[in-house]
Amino acid sequence: xxIGVRWPSAVSPEGPQSxxxxxxxxxxxxxxxxxxxxxxxxxxxxxxxxxxxxQSYCLAWSASDSSVSKREYLRSGETVNRWQNMxxxxxxxxxxxxxxxxxxxxxxIRPYLGGDARPQWVTPKHAAHREAIATRLVLSAPDSSExxxxxxxxxxxxxxxxxxxxxxxxxxxxxxxxxxSQYGRWLDDMQAIHP
Numbered sequence: 519x520x521i522g523v524r525w526p527s528a529v530s531p532e533g534p535q536s537x538x539x540x541x542x543x544x545x546x547x548x549x550x551x552x553x554x555x556x557x558x559x560x561x562x563x564x565x566x567x568x569x570x571x572x573q574s575y576c577l578a579w580s581a582s583d584s585s586v587s588k589r590e591y592l593r594s595g596e597t598v599n600r601w602q603n604m605x606x607x608x609x610x611x612x613x614x615x616x617x618x619x620x621x622x623x624x625x626x627i628r629p630y631l632g633g634d635a636r637p638q639w640v641t642p643k644h645a646a647h648r649e650a651i652a653t654r655l656v657l658s659a660p661d662s663s664e665x666x667x668x669x670x671x672x673x674x675x676x677x678x679x680x681x682x683x684x685x686x687x688x689x690x691x692x693x694x695x696x697x698x699s700q701y702g703r704w705l706d707d708m709q710a711i712h713p
Contacts, residue, residue: 565577565712565713568710568712570685570704570708571704571707573603574593574594575603577589577591578592582609584611584612585611585612586610587609588606589713590606591604591606591607602687602692603685603686603687603688604686604687605686606683606684606686607682607683607711609681610682611679613679613680614677614680616651616672616673616680619680619682620651623670623672627655629660630657630658630659632656632658635655635656637655638654639651639652640652640705642706642709644706645709646673646710647673647674647675648674649680650672650673651672652669652672653670654670654701655668656668656689665688665689666686667686667687667688667691667696668684668685669684669685669704670683671683671685671705683713685704
């Protein structure tokens with residue numbers, strides 16, 4: 519199970535339903551055009567690979583609609599269904615401030631936060647953006663079968679779009695609890711990503 523949340527695409531992967539034989543060709547053509555329009559802009563100008571914590575991450579999955587696009591990046595050998603580390607870039611096309619982004623992000627992850635979750639917020643030392651803030655969280659499946667350690671970096675340059683870059687690692691972490699200096703290095707690397 520993957521705790522990361524995916525937004526449904528605007529077009530059903532099963533294609534058009536209840537199609538008459540006469541209109542099947544036209545509707546099938548619209549379906550493929552819609553798929554092209556939905557998925558093409560997400561990856562056309564997107565970063566395809568970058569480094570975080572001295573490891574390469576490359577684009578593995580993406581989806582978008584008019585208000586948000588989401589891209590997931592993995593290390594070589596990992597898949598969206600089986601991974602240890604993942605970087606997710608969320609572009610909020612309709613938002614211009616981190617004050618708008620943070621509540622939207624938390625509304626999506628709320629079911630995975632523990633009842634005693636109290637995010638600790640930090641402002642990155644070398645903020646490259648007009649607005650920038652970060653936090654560390656632990657997200658867990660409702661049945662507690664899986665957990666992820668998450669570093670979330672939110673930023674905006676004062677206009678649309680605003681972004682969240684999320685670095686997720688399945689728990690248990692192979693090296694133990696991250697130190698504050700490691701957290702700082704991750705934030706530096708996350709700020710260097712050009713979404």
